[in-house]
Amino acid sequence: MEPDKLCRRCQKLDLNPLFSQEPSHGEVVPLVFVGQYVSRACALCRLFEIYCAGDGMGSGTLISASWRYASNYGWKEPDDGFDFRILGILPEVSSYSRDEAAFHRALFRLRGYIGEPVTSPPSWTDGTIGPRSLDPRAIDYPLLRAWLNYCNQKHCRKTDCQPLKVDNQWHFRLIDCKTRLVVEAASLGTRCPPFLALSYVWGKAIQPRQLDYTQPLQDLPLTIEDSLTVTDKLGFRYLWVDQYCIRQHDEGDKHSQIRLMAEIYGSAQATIVAAVGSDPTYGLPGVSKTRRSAQPHVKLRSGYLTWSYGSTKDDISSSAWSTRGWTYQEGVLSSRRLVFTDKQVYFQCGLSSFSEALNIPFDRVGSASNDDMFPRFRTAPYSLEIGDRIYEYTHRKLGNEDDILNAFQGILGQFSKLKPPIHNIWGIPVLCSPKNWTRSPKGFLAGLCWSLGEPPDGEPPARRHGFPSWSWAGWKGVAILHPHNDAVRPDSLMENDIYVAFESLDRTRTEWSELGPYLQTGARSDQSQLRVLALDCHAFLFENQVFDVIGLKMMGIENTGIDMGDLSSDIDRVVVSADPPGLIHSLDKAMRWTDHKFRQQLLVGIPIKLQATWEEMPRFFVLVMQQKSDSDLYERVGHFEWSDPRKLFDFETFSRSVATRRMVLRIV
Known part of the structure; x- marks a missing residue:
């Protein structure tokens, strides 16, 4: 494949150290001042412009840095970390010089970095850290399954992660992804089969309708259809969706199901979070019709550069999902979450978190970091938290x-x-x-x-x-x-x-x-x-x-x-x-x-x-x-x-x- 076209300024950049030299811990090398884009036709200028635009930086200094990723804490510098080489753009501010290392860590955690993409081996247990190239048309289902399997195997004795056991006294329903029938969970055997749950925004476009529970579901909104697909691709058969599993025109059923919400989300193997769109017609990006944002990248003569995206906090917190009252407890009470955004999929259990755009080998994964979107609350809240939970919840709106x-x-x-x-x-x-x-x-x-x-x-x-x-x-x-x-x-x-x-x-x-x-x-x-x-x-x-x-x-x-x-x-x-x-x-x-x-x-x-x-x-x-x-x-x-x-x-x-x-x- 021919390299992308570059402007004269970018052609002069010496990026060979990024691809060839061994990392030297803590090294930060200024390369060039990056102002407004030089050429719309230059792929590297466009990549720098997108990187700067996320925080309204506008301009800054392009650096080549060797940094250390510590498994337990994220972007830190302890002895148990490992080095890798990256590109980043430091904004024009004077305050960061007091603690440059802390500023760099915060910047890379928030904005991500530009680096050479890596390919994870099938075992996901070794390899190097780095950005992962994403297909805007398709979700990496093997990776999502690997996240779930990792949590099942490594956190099998951790109550923060393991789903609750379903009590036969709980009366709730599930959608059978194969038959499209809404079935009673109690009818599926003495032990309820593993299932997923969905958290999404109802919006004004969808009004609950009277369902005939003897007939398969038809004409489902795209987000529901995509969630059924994800459930099947991840190896599960059953999905819980409130709009269909709660009889919306039966006040008694609604009341009893509302009281079971903590148990339902807590006993699901994972919750699919649709942190995209303003109603269920949007779909899950990368599953069927809805495509993901193209990941910024550039092909150079010396290698291939990709933006790792960085923290998903802004993408999730700015979504309609994060403004709705009902979705708050759905995210907090879940044992594991698979959060779909327009860019990538984010996973968080009680102890670890992963982003699709960043490859972190499982043998180097530690405990949850400060970038986690959801508090560790499900099984062991303490009294101090009740004020925090009420404060967060009352920021949201109710229909x-x-x-x-x-x-x-x-x-x-x-x-x-x-x-x-x-x-x-x-x-x-x-x-x-x-x-x-x-x-x-x-x-x-x-x-x-x-x-x-x-x-x-x-x-x-x-x-x-x-x-x-x-x-x-x-x-x-x-x-x-x-x-x-x-x-x-x-x-x-x-x-x-x-x-x-x-x-x-x-x-x-x-x-x-x-x-x-x-x-x-x-x-x-x-x-x-x-x-x-x-x-x-x-x-x-x-x-x-x-x-x-x-x-x-x-x-x-x-x-x-x-x-x-x-x-x-x-x-x-x-x-x-x-x-x-x-x-x-x-x-x-x-x-x-x-x-x-x-x-x-x-x-x-x-x-x-x-x-x-x-x-x-x-x-x-x-x-x-x-x-x-x-x-x-x-x-x-x-x-x-x-x-x-x-x-x-x-x-x-x-x-x-x-x-x-x-x-x-x-x-x-």
């Missing part, structure tokens, strides 16, 4: 807002299996053991201390009707659980000062000591009796008060993103934060709550002290409740949080300075 808890049910269910379990009340985690129900609701009070950020679509936070205002599920926005771990000890004004109970809308009351039966699931229908939160507590009224921290003249205020006017002198003593403007009165105009548009309605503050074991700084929340018109009910409309780095302003001082009184608040 039906009523699904806010349904689409998170599998995640909540995993936390309920911990020892001690973390149950939830309308999504609010209860951070204490069930043995402590009758003693103290402190764990639940800690869970109430969440704040709200703006939704990812840029719209201002808004109420999600049908859900309690005291739960993050009752608001459209990013939820941040501040005391989201079991080391936080929430205290009120005094020991046992806040008493917690719940009521239904018809005023049927449930005391804290009676909660046990309701905490086995977070499903909305199962907790309707807990719709109204009844707090017997000390609270204060904002009415007729100029709120300069109630007589303390703020003792110097540090504003964290809210306009404080002239009150921000002598900072560093008390730190104040609040929910986004629009929910509650912003802290301007000397914080005169009487100027608020809701002046006609009563505003009440409920202080809750938070003291973490690792943090001695006094910190507490003030939950702001607003009385509903012509009602004895209240809604949460925001919060304030105070902390005092100098420890001059403690909770007791605040409680003495605020005109609190005992109140019973019914909050919806």
Whole structure:
């Protein structure tokens, strides 16, 4: 094959060291400054331009580097790594010179590198690291099977990777890829055969239809058809797809299947993730009709150069799949994932990850790296994670807002299996053991201390009707659980000062000591009796008060993103934060709550002290409740949080300075 045409500049580049010389560890040789492309007809210029365009670099210095890949950590420099020679383009920045090695590693991890492609031997167990040439028309199924086999063999005793055993009591269905019939899993024998699951975006183009389960499926969207093909090519016969395996017009069946989501995805041998397209008509690139993006490459006289692509994080995180609420738990709860993007296939189990465009011999593979797309969560979550999972989940959007808890049910269910379990009340985690129900609701009070950020679509936070205002599920926005771990000890004004109970809308009351039966699931229908939160507590009224921290003249205020006017002198003593403007009165105009548009309605503050074991700084929340018109009910409309780095302003001082009184608040 004749080499590609090059411009004069690229013809002068000496790339022989890339192909002939032995790597010398840590060597970085500048070759030439790469600005805007020189010639559209030059294959190497086009390759450099595509490489730079990914991060908007535009230009930089082309380098020849010898780098070391360490099996356990990715782009590092420990002694157990091995060297290989690459090309990369360093952007024109001044800060990287302070730690060039770290900057190079980050760049190669993010952008990939340009190098000579390698061909893996059939065993996949030896060879060299390097970019792999991909066929835009066809998936490398032997490689995908090798990934699955590697995990089965090397991680056979690792609970992070191995699929759950299917319980005969689980009633779910599978698509038979050979007959196209939807069959009951229980009808396939005493042991359910191995199967794959699919995670994809429904979109607006597809509406569920009434199926005749006695007839083979026909006229399937391309993504579903391609997934059946992948399942067969990987040696499996059965595939689980929610749209067809759940009877969409049977509310009882939908409810029971939603409660099984963690088990279904956890027991699948792998989940096919369609991180492409906005609906199921797009297909899986490289399987049938949908082609993958052509991999940038160039043929030189001295060899062949290919771009390794680098991290798949941007490709996956920018997909429609990564913005949908239902797909979040599908990715997190799966034992293994085969993620299809427009460029390549990415694989991640509980301990390792692979990309189709990068050859990593299996005898040099270590544990999962920082580039993993999915957390190690499926079998061993710990209590610290619940705030992280809620934060990540609430960045996503739902087609039906009523699904806010349904689409998170599998995640909540995993936390309920911990020892001690973390149950939830309308999504609010209860951070204490069930043995402590009758003693103290402190764990639940800690869970109430969440704040709200703006939704990812840029719209201002808004109420999600049908859900309690005291739960993050009752608001459209990013939820941040501040005391989201079991080391936080929430205290009120005094020991046992806040008493917690719940009521239904018809005023049927449930005391804290009676909660046990309701905490086995977070499903909305199962907790309707807990719709109204009844707090017997000390609270204060904002009415007729100029709120300069109630007589303390703020003792110097540090504003964290809210306009404080002239009150921000002598900072560093008390730190104040609040929910986004629009929910509650912003802290301007000397914080005169009487100027608020809701002046006609009563505003009440409920202080809750938070003291973490690792943090001695006094910190507490003030939950702001607003009385509903012509009602004895209240809604949460925001919060304030105070902390005092100098420890001059403690909770007791605040409680003495605020005109609190005992109140019973019914909050919806």
